[in-house]
Every structure is written in C-alpha cells, then in structure tokens.
Amino acid sequence: MRAISAWLLLTVAASAQQDPLEKGIAEFHRGAYAAAQASLDQAPDSPQRRAFMALARAAGGDCEAARSDLARQFAETPDAELRRLTGLALSQCDLAREHYDDAFAVVTRLKSLYPGDADVLYQAARLHMKAWNDTLFQMFQKAPSSYRVNQISAEIFEIQGRYAEAAAEYRKAIEKNSSALDLHFRLGRALLLQSHSPQNLALARREFEAELSLNPNDAVAEYEIGQILLAGQDAAAVQRFERAASLDPGFAEALQALAKLRMDAKQYGEAIALLEKVVHLQPGNEAAHYSLMMAYRNAGRAADAAGQQAVLDKLRQAPEGEFTDFLKRLGDKAPPQ
Amino acid sequence: MTRFEIILLLLPAACATAADFHVDFHNVAREAGLTLPFPNGGDRAKQYIIETTGSGAAFLDYDNDGLLDVFLVSGPGGTNRLYHNLGNGKFADVTKEMGLEHTGWGQGVCAGDFDNDGFTDLFVTYWGQNVLYRNREGHGFEDVTAKAGLRQDRTRYNSGCAFLDYDNDGHLDLFVANYLQFDFATTPKPGENAYCWYRDLPVACGPRGLPFDRNILYHNNGDGTFKDVSVVSGIAKPAHHYALGVLTGDFNHDGLTDIYVACDQTPSILYINRGDGTFVDEAPMRGTAFDDNGNALSGMGAAAADYDGDGWLDIFRSNFSDERETLYRNRGNGEFDDATLSAGMALNTRFVGWGCGFFDFDNDGWPDLLLVNGHVFPEVDRLGTDIHYKDRAILYHNNGKGKFLDISESAGPGILEKHSARGAAFGDFDNDGNVEVLVNNQNEPPSLLKQSGKPAGNWVTLKLVGVKSNRDAIGARVRLTAGGRTQAGEVRSGGSYLSQSDLRLHFGLGSAQRVDRVEIRWPSGVRQIAQVEKDLPINRVITLRETR
Numbered sequence: 001m002r003a004i005s006a007w008l009l010l011t012v013a014a015s016a017q018q019d020p021l022e023k024g025i026a027e028f029h030r031g032a033y034a035a036a037q038a039s040l041d042q043a044p045d046s047p048q049r050r051a052f053m054a055l056a057r058a059a060g061g062d063c064e065a066a067r068s069d070l071a072r073q074f075a076e077t078p079d080a081e082l083r084r085l086t087g088l089a090l091s092q093c094d095l096a097r098e099h100y101d102d103a104f105a106v107v108t109r110l111k112s113l114y115p116g117d118a119d120v121l122y123q124a125a126r127l128h129m130k131a132w133n134d135t136l137f138q139m140f141q142k143a144p145s146s147y148r149v150n151q152i153s154a155e156i157f158e159i160q161g162r163y164a165e166a167a168a169e170y171r172k173a174i175e176k177n178s179s180a181l182d183l184h185f186r187l188g189r190a191l192l193l194q195s196h197s198p199q200n201l202a203l204a205r206r207e208f209e210a211e212l213s214l215n216p217n218d219a220v221a222e223y224e225i226g227q228i229l230l231a232g233q234d235a236a237a238v239q240r241f242e243r244a245a246s247l248d249p250g251f252a253e254a255l256q257a258l259a260k261l262r263m264d265a266k267q268y269g270e271a272i273a274l275l276e277k278v279v280h281l282q283p284g285n286e287a288a289h290y291s292l293m294m295a296y297r298n299a300g301r302a303a304d305a306a307g308q309q310a311v312l313d314k315l316r317q318a319p320e321g322e323f324t325d326f327l328k329r330l331g332d333k334a335p336p337q
Numbered sequence: 338m339t340r341f342e343i344i345l346l347l348l349p350a351a352c353a354t355a356a357d358f359h360v361d362f363h364n365v366a367r368e369a370g371l372t373l374p375f376p377n378g379g380d381r382a383k384q385y386i387i388e389t390t391g392s393g394a395a396f397l398d399y400d401n402d403g404l405l406d407v408f409l410v411s412g413p414g415g416t417n418r419l420y421h422n423l424g425n426g427k428f429a430d431v432t433k434e435m436g437l438e439h440t441g442w443g444q445g446v447c448a449g450d451f452d453n454d455g456f457t458d459l460f461v462t463y464w465g466q467n468v469l470y471r472n473r474e475g476h477g478f479e480d481v482t483a484k485a486g487l488r489q490d491r492t493r494y495n496s497g498c499a500f501l502d503y504d505n506d507g508h509l510d511l512f513v514a515n516y517l518q519f520d521f522a523t524t525p526k527p528g529e530n531a532y533c534w535y536r537d538l539p540v541a542c543g544p545r546g547l548p549f550d551r552n553i554l555y556h557n558n559g560d561g562t563f564k565d566v567s568v569v570s571g572i573a574k575p576a577h578h579y580a581l582g583v584l585t586g587d588f589n590h591d592g593l594t595d596i597y598v599a600c601d602q603t604p605s606i607l608y609i610n611r612g613d614g615t616f617v618d619e620a621p622m623r624g625t626a627f628d629d630n631g632n633a634l635s636g637m638g639a640a641a642a643d644y645d646g647d648g649w650l651d652i653f654r655s656n657f658s659d660e661r662e663t664l665y666r667n668r669g670n671g672e673f674d675d676a677t678l679s680a681g682m683a684l685n686t687r688f689v690g691w692g693c694g695f696f697d698f699d700n701d702g703w704p705d706l707l708l709v710n711g712h713v714f715p716e717v718d719r720l721g722t723d724i725h726y727k728d729r730a731i732l733y734h735n736n737g738k739g740k741f742l743d744i745s746e747s748a749g750p751g752i753l754e755k756h757s758a759r760g761a762a763f764g765d766f767d768n769d770g771n772v773e774v775l776v777n778n779q780n781e782p783p784s785l786l787k788q789s790g791k792p793a794g795n796w797v798t799l800k801l802v803g804v805k806s807n808r809d810a811i812g813a814r815v816r817l818t819a820g821g822r823t824q825a826g827e828v829r830s831g832g833s834y835l836s837q838s839d840l841r842l843h844f845g846l847g848s849a850q851r852v853d854r855v856e857i858r859w860p861s862g863v864r865q866i867a868q869v870e871k872d873l874p875i876n877r878v879i880t881l882r883e884t885r
Contacts, residue, residue, distance in 0.1 A: 161536060161537070195687075195723060196686055196687075197723075230678065231678075231683065233679075233681060260629065263674075264679055286631050287630040287631050287632070289631070290627060290630065290631025291629070291630075291631070293621075293622070294624060294629075294674070297622060297624075297672065298668070298672075298674075305622065306622075309621060309622060312621075312631065
C-alpha cells in the first residue's frame, strides 16, 4: 500500500490540523495508517471521511474491509481526484488478491477516465506484468512439453536480444509442431536479428519460404523475402513486394518498398500514388512522409514537398510531458549562442 | 500491417571478391618509422564520451619539398606528432624541433595556407582550446591562436574543421564543428541513466542526454586575424545536432563553397552558401540529412567525389553499427538521392565507420572508397557478437557503372588488420601514383596502408597554386579530360573524419596515354583551361598556377 500513500502525498496538500478529518488525512500522508484510521473514526461522517478511511485501511493492508467502500467511492464520487485515488487503491487491492478480472475492469475504467495519467499507466503496467508472469508460470507448470513453451521462450530471448538462443528455441518448437503457423516466420526474423551475414540471409529466406508453403497468403513473409532479394540487388524483389501488397492492400511497408523501387526507376508519379496511399493509411508514418517529400521534390512539386516537410517537422516535435521535461533536464536543449 | 512488427532489413549482401583486382594493401607504418602509439582514453573500458571520438590524421607538405609529411593528433598521455617525409619511404619525428608538442584531448586537424605565404598552416581542434599553427616557411610552427583571435571563451568540444574561402576573397576562412557540451564534473558515469547503456552494457554516456553545442565559422580578416561570424552567417542556427565530420564542397555548382557536417544521432547538416555571407541548412529537403527512411543516423565521417562521372559531387557518410553507410548521389542540382542500396553499399552494418575517402586505388579513372572502423565502446567485445571494438577496414571498388563492390577480404593484410581506427587521410606520399592511406588508431601506432604493386593504370596528380585565389587553391574545381572521359575534382581542406588529405588532386587515367584538357574554376572566379601539349608526360605530379 506504499504506492497508494505516495499518490496521495503527491496530490493532496498536507497540513496537520486539529480537525479529526484533516488530522486523519495528514496522518495518512505520513504513513501512520493506524493513527489515521483512529482520527477518521472520530470525524463526522462524510464521503471524504469514508473515502480516506477506505484508503487508509487499504494502505494498511486491510483490503477486505476497504474494498466495498473503495468500489462505492470509485463508482459514485463526483470528485475526480478522489475517484482516481480510490480507483487506484481498488485496483491494487484486486491485484493483491489476484482477482485479475476485477483489477483489469477497474484499470480499464481508470485509463478511459485518465488516459494520460502516469499513476494509472503505471498501475496498468504492473497489472499486465503480474498477469503475464502468473500465466507464464502456469504454462510451464501445466504444459511443459508443448511447442508453445519453446515459442514463448524464444520470444523472451528475442526481447532480451539473445537471438541465437531464440533461434534455437524456435527450431525446437518447429521440431515439435512443424505445421504451426508463424514459427518459421519468427525463426527467420530471429536469424535476421542475429546477423545479416550472407549465411543468415539465406537461412532466413528459407524459413520465410517455409512459412509461405504453410500459408501462401502470408504477406509479411513475402515482404521479408523481397527485402532479402533487394539486398542482393535481385530484380525479383519487386514481384515479392507487389504480391505482399496485393495480399494485403493496407500493408504500408510493402507499399513503401514498392514506392522506393519506383523512385529508383524515376517513376515518380507511381511512387507518389503509392506513398499518398500509405500516408492516408498511416498519417503518423514518418518514413512514408519523408519518402513522399523526396518523391514530390524529384517530380518538381516543390510546394507539395514543402508541405510534407512541414508534416514531418510536426510529427517529430517531441511531445510535451514529463518525459520530454526529463530529457530537457538531461540536456537535450538548445545550445548557448 | 497488424500481424507483428516487420524487420526492416539493413540489407546486407554477399561480399564480392577481388580476384580480378591485383590489390594488396600492406601496413607499412613500422617500416616507415611511424611506431609510436597515440593514446586516446581507455582501451578496455571508457568512462566518458570524450575518450571515444579522437583523433584525426593529416597528409601535408609543410616544407614544400614535394613530399607529403604526416601529422597525427593525440589524446592525453601523448603529444600530436609531425613526421617529416625523408623521401625513401621513411619518416622522421620532427615534432619537437618544429614546435608542435602539445597534449590534451586532441580531436581534428585541417590544413590551409591562411596567410597566403606559400606554406600550409595547421589547425588542431580540442576539447578545450583549439590551436592555429602558422607555418614559418617550413622551418617551424608558431602557435598564433591568440594572435589570430581564435581563443575560445569557454571549454568547447570542437571536432571536425576545414579551411574554406566562403566569400571567395582570397583568404581562407575556418569552419569548426562542435560535438556537444561536455565536462567531467557533470557528465554521468556509465550506467547512470538511460543514455549510458549499450545492449545491456553500462557504457560511456551520450551523445544523447548531453547538451548540444553549435558550430563556428571564423572569417579571415586578411591580416592574420579571424572574426567569429557564426551567428550573423547563420552557421550557429542549427541547434540540435551532434556535429563531427566536416566536408566542404560546391555541391550545387554556384561557385560558392558549401559545408556538409556529419552528425551523430541527429540529422546531418548541409549548409548552403547563399553568397551574401550567410548559410542556411537545407539538408532535409536536399536529401542529405537522413537515410532513405527519413531516420537520422549516427554520422561520423564524410567524403565527396563524383563517383558516377556526371560532373557533380556526391557524398558518402560513415555511420554507426546496425546502420547502413550512406551514399548520397547528387541528382545534378545539389539535391541528392540516397543511393546506398542501389550502389551496393548497404553491405556492412556491423561496423562503426569513421575515416573515409574516395580514391582511385587502381587508377582506372573511377573513384573507389575506403573507410576505417572500430566501435566506440571497448566493452562491446564482452558481448561475443560480430561487432568489435577493433575491426578491419572496408575497401569498395567502383565498377564505373554506379556500383561498388566490397573487395575488403581480398585486398591485402593492411585492410584486414583490426584496429579501433578513427581519422584517415589519403595521399600519395611517395609520388608513385598509388594513393596511400594514413590511419590514426586509438591507443596504437598509426597505420600506413600502401599497395605493394605498381598502379594498374596511368595517373596524374595536380598541384594547384592560387594567385588571386587563396594560395592552396582550396575550393578550386578541376575537370580533367583523358581517354574520352571527363573527371571532376575539388581541392578540399578537412574531410574524412577529423582529418586532412593531400591538397593535391590525384586522377587515375586508366589506359589513356595523355591528358587532353584540364579546366580549372578557381575560387576567384577565374576559369582556366589548360590545353595540354601532346608530349606532356603523364604519371607524374604537375603544378598549375592560377592565371591572372
């Protein structure tokens, strides 16, 4: 419950008064949860008293006693800050009791009410992490020989940047279930992440081809093969990208790859059409805006190119917020003249 | 795409072999007498970013004896050194007698005759005070930094530099890039914040997380002094860049020298000279700020040449590992396309590239390219991956059709030696028609890469002497016609990574037996055409003086 008190410390002014309500709130802020409960006991009944009593109980570890009041306050209080605090405490209680469904429901509501709130996002992250860990434990305990165990192990290795170990786990998974979709693709991807040596490129291509033999409509596998062919200056790359785009007309990366090849061929009109489609699909796609800017420039459409540069500049502005402030403090700031 | 994230390949490809090329580079530094190491921070671990960026190398003929001498910049624990070319393949250390002993966090070096006395001067950049050395007619160097008005009012992390005559008044001005603001007291230690990690290793912090600084332009007053015109010229305006390598050139053919700056983890800068004493950064729209996905890479060094023979200067930039090198092809109007992939240069993504330069090693008339490598973090060796603190160089052969082939593996032991290399300078130190490469290796003796055999093709080297223009002819552009082809070259100070290459221009002639025409556009505006006589010998150095 330390976290709950920390939230309150940040948000409520603490000045000890003789009034038992204010005294109880101040004691709560000091972490004196038992004293806070004693003081709040003496305060006249009010929604605020009930809310802080519940918060103090929860902070003291007595979620059982606190939960119904927290739930009521979270649902009913018109005070936005009190609703945020009781929601956070409620989700923490549900998480402690391992009632994940209840905790997810509260956190989902909190995220919709306070979408940019760091405390809410932190609580959501903790909840997902705990649920992930518990589920993973169950998986290893109940289905240790499943290919899924190898697959999830490989994915974890990937996250850790241990690509050789990831590839080894994917191979074990394929050995157990050679017809499972995605395994060949993921193995190919791990090989590419491990190294771009010619050997790894060839091995990766083989895996992507294997994925396509299982699922001929896999646009991403087509795209990856296109990339490998492009690396080798193989003109067949264009067919792969075209097929990827035809399998998935909204596949932005494939459209972009095609557009670059059109640009290389000085077919600026075609490149522009492809890239305009991409930025329509993905207005925040910086790479596409950049390519479109270059395509307009090369086509002699200076005003349109300038327009894309403006879009790009706007997209690249650091979002204002705590992290940006953090960066500024670290030194990402304009130099002295 | 919703399935899961796409791997954006860095697009390597199989290395070509060089069976058809008789290329055999050896490191002859030891035989040449270049045996002393040049310290630069930790060799097994580095605490601060300042240990990662040094230092540069230079080829210059300080005594006008027609032979290139060697200058190497050092970090603390050593001194910069000048080696005199004895003419027999050996060099003698003349640092002390020439007055060039200096310690500190030396970074870059550039050369130019700033006082037009006929002797090339030296400028050395530091974290700390830069130093301008005036060449006293080849008999010694005098530190004239203060006298010239170049002392700085605070400690700056100066990096690349170049002399240039941006206003074509006949006096060399000076551009100095600044990397970032650094001091030992406030910079976090490895692992202390999010910017102090690399692949789960605690490493020297930065550049991200460290304050930006801005670049500097000094105007030559013509009386031995300079004036800081950074703000009024617009040079100071780009504010969010970590600037390293400096490359000058007239990229848009307007007769004015522009400045390209390779920037680390931030968009690279292309200062376009507007001809009124001001510059504006037009890199994003001209296509030289980013890679072809619009991403800012970790630019280190930069080189320029007309690699495709269209008469326009193209740009190469070396970058960090897990990034492609970048080749920008000039479209003919000072606008560039990223040609890295189509030129076959997206091969090598495991290297951190530094010094780089175009040079025609086989004298076939097409500029080839060499870059030297070495990771910034010695700690990277603990990872056991294919990325190393010390690594080999990369040699690309230009096939004359817009493509480069990586022939490193078969280009001789000199190319394959592993060092944590930084600066690289290019020049024919023995005037045999083979261009050699001088490399400054961190905490090791330098490398001097030389081919064992004779040049495959004919060649000519032009030494330009300015009269109305600056004496070293920096900024002069040459179009040389031989064997039915016309090649372009430009005299340049600085370039590569914090380094100075030969101020003379080397041209491979292939099988051509004569030079038909040499056209020079001098910085003064004078256009000079040398109709070469039939019996003019090739395979030698020719001096061309500016006509009035």
